[in-house]
Amino acid sequence: MTSYVVALEKDVRDYSIVRSMMGDKPLVIWRGASGAINVWLDRCPHRSVRLSAGRNMGGYLEGVYHGWQFDESGKVTLVPALQGRPSHDISATVYSTAVADGFVWASVEECLPTGSGGEPCYPVHIAAPVDQVRLHVDSSVDHLTPWGVDGTMVYPTGDPAQRRAELSAIRRRLEES
Amino acid sequence: MIQFHDYPLSGNCFKVRFLLEQLGLEYQSILVDFYPGYEHKSPRFLNINPLGQLPAIMDKGQAVRDAQAILVYLAAAYDKSGKWFPRDHQGEVYQWLAFADQLTGSISAARLHDAMFYRLDVSKARTEGIKLLRIIDEHLWFAEKDGHDWLLPLPHPTIADVACLPYIALAEEGGIDLAPFFSVSRWMERFMRLEKFKPMPGMMPLQMPKETP
Structure with a gap:
């Protein structure tokens, strides 16, 4: 099964939350107190509110709506409405994750990153499906992640200023065609 | 005391309220029922701002209207530190203030369409808003x-950030x-972790742990 880049490692900061997409799956990405990066479906198992609207307290992620707490394994460790008891049978949807060459990778199955061409640079969103974008970029230099049904996030490597100009031109061509 | 004609759901009013509080200025808030009352088009308010737009302030007998103009006015008149309106970066400041005005014309227009039922071309407003978001995202x-956290290459936010924040948020x-x-x-x-930041309705930042870098 395919693995995808979902964020730049340096952008996933302590006590903060990153939103991303992997195909049709919205993602919440957070770095816990252990230093490990967690990539989950951005949906609370309770009422489906985005987990990314909550807060990263280090040891746990807290949902914004009813204050459920999720530990780094995704388990629900505290439910305020149950007088603070855990609910161990409920869990966030957790994806297999790996960090390689400055990128955060994820997969719905086992995450197996592929090599990168160099330093990560400015990610570029293109409003065109990944199959079309692939025809215009060099896949050994740029990682492509489907973003929703008809969008693509390009995670390029190389010199940022130069790559930005190149990818902006590709984006214009694809979006205006 | 400064009289501030304010509407809690207005991003443009947020900018003024934020700076007034950052500067520690005393002010009197006069609420204007923008929606559904359309009080900003009433004779009383048109007397203060003939454009019928919020926000507006009255200070020392003088009316100042337009969010960006008020930011410049307040910072120039009351910010002794010169941080909020750094005089040696004026070109950049004015550029981002104009950019903020374009955010009002696009993202804010889309929000007026969705939340307050304004009749306008919402897909055009969204397309324009996305174009602007791409520009500011790349810049940031x-x-x-x-090594810079803010729109200007300075170790602190300025009125450029204040002007651009609300309609993006x-x-x-x-x-x-x-x-x-x-x-x-x-x-x-x-921005939302700055001292004295108070969210307006529609922004929902939770109190974050303070240890954050």
């Missing part, structure tokens, strides 16, 4: 790369997804 990515109320704009998201988070 390269700023961060050079409210974009999802206009049907514009902020998820693809990673650098903008980090910048918003930094």
Whole structure:
């Protein structure tokens, strides 16, 4: 099964939350107190509110709506409405994750990153499906992640200023065609 | 005392309220029922601002209207530190103030359509808003790369950030997804962690742990 880049490692900061997409799956990405990066479906198992609207307290992620707490394994460790008891049978949807060459990778199955061409640079969103974008970029230099049904996030490597100009031109061509 | 004609759901009013509080100025808030009362088009308010737009302030007998103009006015008149309106970066400040005005014309328009039932071309407003978000997101990515957290290459926010923040933070109320704009998201988070920041309705930052870098 395919693995995808979902964020730049340096952008996933302590006590903060990153939103991303992997195909049709919205993602919440957070770095816990252990230093490990967690990539989950951005949906609370309770009422489906985005987990990314909550807060990263280090040891746990807290949902914004009813204050459920999720530990780094995704388990629900505290439910305020149950007088603070855990609910161990409920869990966030957790994806297999790996960090390689400055990128955060994820997969719905086992995450197996592929090599990168160099330093990560400015990610570029293109409003065109990944199959079309692939025809215009060099896949050994740029990682492509489907973003929703008809969008693509390009995670390029190389010199940022130069790559930005190149990818902006590709984006214009694809979006205006 | 400064009289501030204010509406709690207005991003443009947020800018003025934020700076008044950052500068520690005393002010009297006069609420204007923008929606559904359309009080900003009433004879009483048109007397203060013939454009019928919020916000407006009265200070020392003088009316100042337009959010960006009020930011410049307040910072120039009352900020002794010169931080909020740095005089040696005026070109950049004015550029971002004009950019903020374009955000009002696009993202804010989309929000007025979705939330307050204004009749306008919402897909055009969203397309224009996304174009602007891409520009500011790229700017912030390269700023961060050079070690800067704010729109200007300074170690603190300025009225440029204040002017651009609210309609970006409210974009999802206009049907514009902020998820693809990673650098903008980090910048918003930094802004919302500033001392004395108070969210307006539609922004929902929770109190974050203070240890954050």
